Amino acid sequence: MTSPRTLYDKIWDDHVVDVQPDGSSLLYIDRHLVHEVTSPQAFEGLRTAGRKVRHPEKTLAVVDHNVQTSDRTKGIDDPESRTQLEALAENVRDFGIEFYDALDRRQGIVHIIGPEQGFTLPGQTIVCGDSHTSTHGAFGALAHGIGTSEVEHVLATQTLVQRKARNMRVTVDGTLPAGVTAKDIILAIIGEIGTAGGTGHVIEYAGDAIRALSMEGRMTICNMSIEGGARAGMVAPDATTFAYVKDRPKAPKGAAFDAARRYWESLVTDEGAFFDREVRLDAANLPPIVSWGTSPEDVISVQGRVPDPAEIADENKRQSKEKALAYMGLTPGTRITDIALDRIFIGSCTNGRIEDLREVARVVGDRKVHEGVSAMIVPGSGLVKAQAEAEGLDKILKAAGFDWREPGCSMCLGMNPDKLRPGERCASTSNRNFEGRQGPRGRTHLVSPAMAAAAAVTGHFVDIREWPQG
Numbered sequence: 001m002t003s004p005r006t007l008y009d010k011i012w013d014d015h016v017v018d019v020q021p022d023g024s025s026l027l028y029i030d031r032h033l034v035h036e037v038t039s040p041q042a043f044e045g046l047r048t049a050g051r052k053v054r055h056p057e058k059t060l061a062v063v064d065h066n067v068q069t070s071d072r073t074k075g076i077d078d079p080e081s082r083t084q085l086e087a088l089a090e091n092v093r094d095f096g097i098e099f100y101d102a103l104d105r106r107q108g109i110v111h112i113i114g115p116e117q118g119f120t121l122p123g124q125t126i127v128c129g130d131s132h133t134s135t136h137g138a139f140g141a142l143a144h145g146i147g148t149s150e151v152e153h154v155l156a157t158q159t160l161v162q163r164k165a166r167n168m169r170v171t172v173d174g175t176l177p178a179g180v181t182a183k184d185i186i187l188a189i190i191g192e193i194g195t196a197g198g199t200g201h202v203i204e205y206a207g208d209a210i211r212a213l214s215m216e217g218r219m220t221i222c223n224m225s226i227e228g229g230a231r232a233g234m235v236a237p238d239a240t241t242f243a244y245v246k247d248r249p250k251a252p253k254g255a256a257f258d259a260a261r262r263y264w265e266s267l268v269t270d271e272g273a274f275f276d277r278e279v280r281l282d283a284a285n286l287p288p289i290v291s292w293g294t295s296p297e298d299v300i301s302v303q304g305r306v307p308d309p310a311e312i313a314d315e316n317k318r319q320s321k322e323k324a325l326a327y328m329g330l331t332p333g334t335r336i337t338d339i340a341l342d343r344i345f346i347g348s349c350t351n352g353r354i355e356d357l358r359e360v361a362r363v364v365g366d367r368k369v370h371e372g373v374s375a376m377i378v379p380g381s382g383l384v385k386a387q388a389e390a391e392g393l394d395k396i397l398k399a400a401g402f403d404w405r406e407p408g409c410s411m412c413l414g415m416n417p418d419k420l421r422p423g424e425r426c427a428s429t430s431n432r433n434f435e436g437r438q439g440p441r442g443r444t445h446l447v448s449p450a451m452a453a454a455a456a457v458t459g460h461f462v463d464i465r466e467w468p469q470g
């Protein structure tokens, strides 16, 4: 009898092509997503070596990081970004890869369009030259970021050399209180384990609170596995997963879907399988969470106060947290709910999906964005935008004073015109808050979409659990 295996073990075993003498393995890669930032040298390498793309049909390319989120029907304004986008357009033409350009209605953030198209499926190995490829693990796939030289290797061979990571399980039991969301779960996990907590591991998220989440919520959690230091994050596929995947443009259809589903149903961790590390959290105890520093582990309950680094015994850690507070312009002891915001950013591959926009519109209702606050909403893809418009969400949000933009990475990182100005403070639904992430000297507080929406209306953080309904 074979010994009990984890979900990660099973997908790994099903993709090993060869084990090398040094213990590393050659893995077959089912899906390769490509964006403009990490692909140019990879294609250049193929050209130089006179090689082709091994499986163009398993490769999908899109522009997201450099696109402007204002009108782009007349082209991209910034010359450097334009060059970058044109390079990808030329590469996909030369190598015969499907491509969603800046005007394609399917264009969007690479980690949003994969699932949307049914390109992302359970049981697959999925890579992209982008750290947040972990998002796709929400489908019960083994998905992780790779470097540019690996992008070239995958393009040329459809395989990747990998060492197996260790198994870690984070179990979230119980039921989330109203107003507390998937984003709060993952911020709480990172607060608990730290940004190095998952190093060398693939995390499987399990437990009632995870099972109860929509695919959108599961993607939010897997997305930030990287901020917790893990190689990848995953959730075992179940009825929620299959319902999401069914009828997507690139998903198998009819009998092929049924056959695939039978395989996907086997992708669960066996009873008694070994995890190198286990962490447990109770969802019922989780508050809405706000980050106060310059690392995703610097998090606290919205009911808390900015912590005092003087209480930290370890000198290096104390100095680094003092530096973070100075950068953030915050004083220890300040109530989180007394922190005033200049900007609100709703979007990114963490929280730019339809469910997120519905939540924002629900919280905002017929209220207005607070005077002096500038709030933008950047749908994660053209299809998310179209869906939101079909539901009338854009009308609610525009009437409230939100800026309703075109899809892309936008102000999640300053690689396009959307940036914080120096000193500006932003409530952001994205995943990273390090110095300068949203623009030089910009200050980022990571929160859920509901918390960002409430902050937009009041101009400071509020406890969403106390938000008037209706």
Ligand SMILES: CC(C)[C@H](C(=O)O)[C@@H](O)C(=O)O
Residues within 6 Å of the ligand: 037, 038, 065, 129, 130, 131, 132, 145, 413
């Ligand atoms: C530009 C890209 C390589 C980068 C990543 O890998 O994550 C970006 O998406 C990010 O979120 O910082």
Ligand code: SF4
Residues within 6 Å of the ligand: 064, 065, 109, 110, 111, 130, 132, 348, 349, 350, 408, 409, 412, 413, 430, 431
């Ligand atoms: S939205 Fe942000 S985190 Fe996601 S791929 Fe784009 S830049 Fe990276």
